[in-house]
Amino acid sequence: MTNPCNNNDFSISEHQKDNAVIVSIVGSVTTDKADELRERLEQIAAKQPPIIVLDISKMDFICSAGLGAIIIGYLKCRHHKGQVRIASPSDKIRELLETTRLDKLLDVFDTVEDALKG
């Protein structure tokens, strides 16, 4: 079984739900994975969806470079007045978002359904 304290697995998947793109980020966003996350978010944002929901329920770690990748996606989305919403963070990741005050920049929701409602 994978140990979440020392897990280096990482994957991204996406699917459309109405006018939103739900992006599931799974595992650990370490520095060497941050570029992959940034590129994927930029690709999605380039299609100009009104809402991008980042489902991070299965994210167990993110470093500053990973946070930076999300911010770049947010800025790119804002160009076309789109929104990036965070959904379902674990307690640790929520604390990280609060500690960095990124919860002031990005709306954080308890569930994907809540994030879709806005």
Next chain:
Amino acid sequence: MRLNKMTERVITTDLSAARDLIREIIREVEAAGYDKDDCFAIRLATEEALINAIKHGNKFDRSRKIRVSTDIDSQRVEITIADEGEGFDPASVPDPTADENLEKPCGRGIMLMRAYMDEVIYNDKGNEVRMIRNRFSGLPKIRKTSANILERKDD
């Protein structure tokens, strides 16, 4: 009985070497009985410090080395990371939690190290950082005030 494990390692300026080293350190921290909060905090701070050493210290120069020493006992974890760069003044790094910096993609590493470790001490040159975390000391080490200023919880 006081268990104490001191280890010194030297790695090349390389992301995969850093990743492997972090895994080793976290395995040792777990083996010493630290909980998931401790492991998360130590993993985050070590990642940030190593990336700073690779990127800003050694500037991705693979001919330069990074020295990492760890001192792990049952009550605290101490990690020292030194690069071969010119050093810097950590006080000169802007506060990434200030309103005007929130949209900047970079610049959160040192703040996270300070938030998740009990002590973060740079040498005078600024190319070596010593980080200490006491066992079960919780997450994170700083809190927001009503004025949106981040302060250490133990201040």
